[in-house]
Amino acid sequence: MTVATPAITVVAAIIRGNDGRICLSRRPDHKHQGGRWEFPGGKVEPGEPLSAALARELEEELGMQAAISSPFMTIAHQYQDLHVTLHFRDVTAWQGEPSGCEGQQVNWFEIPELPALEFPAANRPVVTAITLPDYLAIAPDNLDLEALKAGIGRLDAARIGLYLRQWSEHAALPEILALCREKGVKVWLRASSAAWAEQLSLQGVFALHMPGSVLMDCQGRPDFAGLVSAACHSREALEKAADLGLDMALVSPVEVTASHPDRPPLGWQQAGEWITGLPLACYGLGGVSPADLETARQYGAIGVAGIRAFWPGSAPVPV
Ligand SMILES: Nc1nc2c([nH]c(=O)n2[C@H]2C[C@H](O)[C@@H](COP(=O)(O)OP(=O)(O)OP(=O)(O)O)O2)c(=O)[nH]1
Ligand SMILES: [Mg+2]
Secondary structure (H helix, E strand, O other): OOOOOOEEEEEEEEEEOOOOOEEEEEOOOOOOOOOOEEOOEEEOOOOOOHHHHHHHHHHHHHOOEEEEEEEEEEEEEEOOOOEEEEEEEEEEEEEOOOOOOOOOOEEEEOHHHHHHOOOOHHHHHHHHHHOOOOEEEEOOOOOOHHHHHHHHHHOOOOOEEEEEOOOOOOOOHHHHHHHHHHHOOOEEEEOOOHHHHHHOOOOOOOEEEEOHHHHHHOOOOOOOOOEEEEEEOOHHHHHHHHHOOOOEEEEOOOOOOOOOOOOOOOHHHHHHHHHOEOOOEEEEEOOOOHHHHHHHHHOOOOEEEEOOOOOEOOEOOOO
16 A cells, blocks of 8 residues: 655755855755755745745745745655655845855855755756756757867857767767867767667767657666756656656757658647656757747746757857
8 A cells, every 4th residue: 555645845946146156055954854955945835926935935044035036947756755846946136145044054066066965866857957058059960070160169158058969970079079078068969779878988978868769769777977868759758768867858849840840849838747847857949949948947948959049150049
C-alpha cells in the first residue's frame, strides 16, 4: 500500500546581484532538508500570488523589502516524506541588504560555484538551469567553415550557446571547438547515436544533444562528462528524457517554423503544460525569437532556441 505524503507549494528566489553572484541561505539543521544550501523562500499561503509570497518570505527570512520577481522554472519533486512543487523565481530588484534574520547562514556565490554545493535533491535541475545561456543558436545548415567561424566570433557568449547540428563528425571539429573555447561559447554537439555519445571524449564540449529518434532508442543516460539534452516533440519524449536523468530538452515546434512548415505547432500553452514541473531545463524551439524569452519563462521554459532569429548575420541578435 502506498501512503500519500503531504504536498506543499513553495516559492524560492534566485537573487541575482549586480555582479552576477547569487545569494543563498543555509537551511537550519532541524528543518526538512536541514543543513543544505537553498534558494531563500518558503511555503505559499492559500490564495496567495507567487510574487507576493516570495516578497513576504524574503522580508521574513532575509530582511529585504519589495523584492520584484519573475518566473524562472517550476519543479515538482517527491521526497520520501513530502511532495513539493517549487516555483523558482528570478529576483533582480529589491531594497535592503539580505541577511540571515532567522540566524541562518547567508552567502553570495559565483554561478560556477553552485554545482559543487550541497542542495536538496529537488534543486539539481534548477542549479543546472542557472548555469545555462538564455538563448541557443543552431548553426544554419550548409555553412562553410569560414562562415561558421565568423558567426561564432560574433556570438554573445554570455547569453547564447551554440548547437552544432552538422559538425559533430567533421574533420574541422577540434578547430571549431578550440575557437568556441577561446570565445567562451558553450557548445552542444549532436549525438548521432547513444553509443557514439558514450565513445566521445572530446575536449570542451559543453553538452550532447540527442535527436528525437536517438532519445527513443536510448536505454540509459549516455556516459558523458558534460550535460545531455534531447529533442522532444511529445509529453512522452519529455518524460523519457526526465526518466533517463537528462539535463535539458529542446521542445518543438512551439510556433510555425520555416524549417518544418507542415508540423502543427504546439503553442506556448501546450508546451507549458508539458514542461511545467519536470526536472528538465527546457528551451522552446520553432518559430520563436529572442524577444520570446519572457513568454518562454511564463510557460516554464528557461530559454529559447532557433536558427534564423539567433544566428548572427541572419537576423537581429539580442543585445
Ligand atoms: N526555500 C526553499 N525550499 C526548498 C528548496 N529546495 C527544496 O527542496 N525545498 C523544500 C524544503 C522544504 O521542504 C520546503 C520549503 O519549506 P520551508 O521550511 O522553507 O518553508 P517556510 O520558509 O515557509 O518555513 P516555516 O515557516 O514552515 O518554518 O521546500 C529551495 O531551494 N528553497
Ligand atoms: Mg523557508
